[in-house]
Amino acid sequence: MRKFSWIYFFSFFIITAVLSAQKSAIYTHDSKDFNKAVSLFKDAQYASAQLIFNKVKETATTEELKSDCAYYAANCAIRTNQANADALMEQFVTDYPTSVKQNQAYIEVAHYHFTQGDYAQALQWFDKVDESSLSRKDQDKFNFQKGYSFFNAKKKKEATSYLNKVVNSAEYGSQAKYYLGFMAYEGDDYKQATKYFDEVSGEEKYKEKLSYYQADMNFKLGNFQKAIDLGQKAMAKSNPLEKSELNKIIGESYFNLKKYDTAIPFLVAYKGKRGKWNNTDFYQLGYAYYKQKDYENAISQFNKIIGGKDFVAQNAYYHLGESYLNTDKKQQALNAFKNASEMDFDLAIQEDASLNYAKLSYELGNSYQSVPAVLQSFLNKYPNNANRSEVEKLLIDSYISSKNYKEALVLLEKNKSPENKLAYQKVLFYRGLELYTDGKYEDALKMFTKATTEQKDPVFTSRAIFWKGEAEYVTNDFKEALLSFKQFAGSSQASKTPEYKNHNYNIAYSYFKLKEYDQAGNYFQNQIEKAPADKVRLNDSYLRLADCRFVTSKYGPAMDAYNKVIESKSIDADYAYFQKAISYGFMGKNDTKMTELNSFVQLYPKSEYKDDALFELANTYVAANKNDLAIKTYERLNTEFKKGSFTSKSILRQGLVYYNTDNDDQALLKFKKVAADFPRTPEALEAVATARLIYVDGGRVDEYASWVRTLDFVAVTDAELDNDTYEAAEKQFQQNNTKQAIQGFSGYVSQFPRGIHALKANYYLGQSYYSEGSETKSIPNFEYVIAQSRSEFTEQSLSRLAQIFLKNKQHDKAIVVLSRLENESDISQNTTFAQSNLMKLYYDKKDYGSSGTYAEKVLMNPKADDNVKSDAQIIIARAAIETGDEAKARVAYTKLMAIAKGELAAEALYYDSYFKNKDGNFEQSNVAVQKLAKNYASYKYFGAKGLVVMAKNFYGLKDSYQATYILENVIQNFTDFPDVVSDAQRELNTIKAEESKTNSSITK
Helix, strand or coil: CCCCCHHHHHHHHHHHHHHHHHHHHHHHHHHHHHHHHHHHHHCCCHHHHHHHHHHHHHHCCCHHHHHHHHHHHHHHHHHCCCCCHHHHHHHHHHHCCCCCCHHHHHHHHHHHHHHCCCHHHHHHHHCCCCHHHCCHHHHHHHHHHHHHHHHHCCCHHHHHHHHHHHCCCCCCHHHHHHHHHHHHHHCCCHHHHHHHHHHHCCCHHHHHHHHHHHHHHHHHCCCHHHHHHHHHHHHCCCCHHHHHHHHHHHHHHHHHCCCHHHHHHHHHHCCCECCEECHHHHHHHHHHHHHCCCHHHHHHHHCCCCCCCCHHHHHHHHHHHHHHHHCCCHHHHHHHHHHHHCCCCCHHHHHHHHHHHHHHHHHHCCCCCCHHHHHHHHHHHCCCCCCHHHHHHHHHHHHHHCCCHHHHHHHHHHCCCHHHHHHHHHHHHHHHHHHHHCCCHHHHHHHHHHHHHHCCCHHHHHHHHHHHHHHHHHCCCHHHHHHHHHHHHHCCCHHHCCCHHHHHHHHHHHHHHCCCHHHHHHHHHHHHHHCCCCHHHHHHHHHHHHHHHHHCCCHHHHHHHHHHHHHHCCCCHHHHHHHHHHHHHHCCCHHHHHHHHHHHHHHCCCCCCHHHHHHHHHHHHHHCCCHHHHHHHHHHHHHHCCCCCCHHHHHHHHHHHHHHCCCHHHHHHHHHHHHHHCCCCHHHHHHHHHHHHHHHHCCCHHHHHHHHHCCCCCCHHHHHHHHHHHHHHHHHHHCCCHHHHHHHHHHHHHHCCCCCCHHHHHHHHHHHHHHHCCHHHHHHHHHHHHHCCCCCCHHHHHHHHHHHHHHCCCHHHHHHHHHHHHHHCCCHHHHHHHHHHHHHHHHHCCCHHHHHHHHHHHHHCCCCCHHHHHHHHHHHHHHHHHCCCHHHHHHHHHHHHHHCCHHHHHHHHHHHHHHHHHCCCHHHHHHHHHHHHHHCCCCHHHHHHHHHHHHHHHHHCCCHHHHHHHHHHHHHHCCCCHHHHHHHHHHHHHHHHHHCCCECCCCC
């Protein structure tokens, strides 16, 4: 424990005394610095003042001085926009809650932010002020500034409350009344606004603005003339933005006074909100032009109203429709009236728009829905409309004129009223024709049959009977076809139909297919006599007449008819010449026959009948004992047609010539060649049989036996059983006993898989299966035939296999068979069949080069009919589109349009519009789309694609309304075609994005 030290106590006393003396000095010094800082603060030297205040605060010995320093330092921070300024002031309030400067701090900071225009910050500090402690003068300033800050923050209720406190203030009253008036004006309380504005109208600083507001208020109050007068008065002293608004006020006032001509220049001068007009702006200017009958300018304004769904839009679209009608733009009018008819803001406008839409749909066609549906919908919705009877007549006729027979049938099936019976029969008939054109013959037959039962119009009944016969004919029901054609010929109104001129021709062919050649010839003769102007059928009738007379051994008349074909120089002239030459032979004039056949070979070196002619010529030389010439001609045939259908026969005939002239060695060479190169063919069997005679006659039986053993299709020991089994099956086949024939041939093929008659047995078995409808079972038999050497059965087997593989969609197998058929066929129809199907198959495999090659082959075939040529042109066109060769596609689609029918015609017409659009030929492109809608309405896919092109055309023509409206309808109505909807949506997005730059009503 330490002892108390007096020395330590004394020292402490001395130090304390010194410190006390220092404190007094410091306080005096701090007061001086504090006053200096206050002086700097008053001079707005806030940064310097803040440094001194903070320094003084650190050494201050009284709470009062510290409080004042903290107050001023925080104030300096606020006035120099320091990041922690608010925190410093809050700290001041927290640290010195009893400071008398607390309320003053809030006020001064708020006033400072107010004078800086930072009204949001000012409000934060105004809200901290204790208003009850303010002086009268401070209260007026506080109330005005806080009221204005609320005004600036769009808090009208709070602003009104504070501004109303100073309306009688000498200093702030006028300003308060102005802002109170402005808030009343914005709130459409024009009475209150007028009261306040009138009270400050004598003050110069408010006059310019008040004229604008008063003009606008009078306009909104319906005092249009006063609004015009005030607006024109204010115009000279207004800025560009206000002038734009004043032009709108004046123009719309004239508009409401129906002084449309005067309104137009003011409405035009309006610049819009932020440089954009809205739908109402476009409507008013458009309507003003409309009332002046300036329809082009009216259209240019109305069609900028995009996506409107209100009263203004309905009016605009209706008057847009009328403007289009007055400028003969009916397609555009249809769309405008359709749009107006779909809105119910004004029921009278809706009804009249619906009527116009219905009438225009009837006149132009309609891609959105069937015309009968549009007309029927109008009648259902407006049963008491004054135009009802007119629309009912249009409805009945529309079932025919719309050409949308598929949908028309649906409507007519639901409404079988007596007045629709006639239309129903006609639509059945035309729908049948449409299906027939598209190759749907069974469905077409049903339509024609129904049409014949209605019997409302005798002419259409007769026509339906005729086409019923056509459908029966192409489905190979020749007996029924003959009955139908004869029934048609006997009907009372047949002579009034366009089909009548060809009825003899159709009857003739039905008899021809039934192999009743005498009757067929008679009707071909009738066709020749009754319709000589139809050159195509005339030449064909002469040809078939000649064939009929030829088959019935009437060679003289046959030759006369063949001569007519030859003289016409038609594509069948070579056939006629050949048949004429053959006829000489049957008439016993072999010398003439040989002369004519030689002439034929010279005249028609590329004819498909050249091999026939050479074979016949050689055979005739044999009959005339001109064996050397015969041998040479057979040799020529074999050289020029190495794999022809006559090769095996001509070699066999050479062997027979040698055999008959005792040249056995040469004969055996030929017979052995036939047996080796064409095994299992009838020629091979005959060659073996004749060779046997040579060997037997020469006593060379062992040599024959040795040779025969090398032939797997000849079994000497089983020959008799082989023949008996085959002949039994063949007999059933010839008697059309299909089931028994199948059983017999199946037994033969099973028992003698490499027998003498294996080739024929497989062929006939395949044919039997095919005719029974068991096509798949026939495949192995036909494949056996085509695997053997060329025979008389090869071509037909290839054809059958091709048909089966195509039907079963075995495309790769079909290509192989069709390729052989093309190269090996002797019948032009088979060649065309092969080429046309190869063309389609390669296209489906996306082998556009090969498909195009085959399409060109089809088009080069003079005997290809229009349907096949249409297929070829469409393949060329589609392949060109797929490969981006639009130049080639244009040519192909143009050619297609000249010959196509049905859906192909619709496709060609669509591309006609597509290419015209690409060329910028928008109006002509639209004509093509309108034709597509009018004539091919049932082909919805191309109708929808056509509408997208039409939309592009209208946008190219600066008609934004038409473009967007059409695209919106495509998106809404054609969801079955997602690719089309996608295209439409993409175009619509592009257009809306562009148009939103000038129209504030459009949302992207």
